[in-house]
Amino acid sequence: MRCTFDGCDNWQTKDGLCLAHYSQARRGKPLTPLSLNVTRRGIPPRTYKVLLEAQGGGCAICGKTPKENGRALSVDHDHSCCPELLGSCGNCVRALLCSRCNSGIGFFDDNHELILKAAAYLQGHQHKGVRDQVASDC
Secondary structure, three states, rough: OOOOOOOOEEOOOOEEHHHHHHHHHHOOOOOOHHHHHHHHOOOOHHHHHHHHHOOOOOOOOOOOOOOHHHHOOEEEEEOOOOOOOOOOOOOOEEEEOOHHHHHHHHOOOOHHHHHHHHHHHHHHOOOHHHHHHHHHHH
């Protein structure tokens, strides 16, 4: 079911509210439309919805939907475009990402070469523990 806050399209998690509205209520803050958060990231709510539909309703990397994550997707943008801003200028929006994927690429400083090295590392170490490597060296 959808959040009971008027106009919110996120899925319910607690007390009939989505995670973001539940968090606002728990902290004693007045409930505000989440679209305000999207606008601050440089895109209007309509653009967010168009992006979400174009991505099949889920994260551009893993495909998980807001319902599966319990929260709205993050607006990912190129941080080198507008580093002095807390959000995006709106011209460098790349896609919508779940918080895990957005954090993941953030931890790699948006460095695609480093992310490719990490992927190669994981592929090369599938089902190989340190014990397996030590045993084959003996």
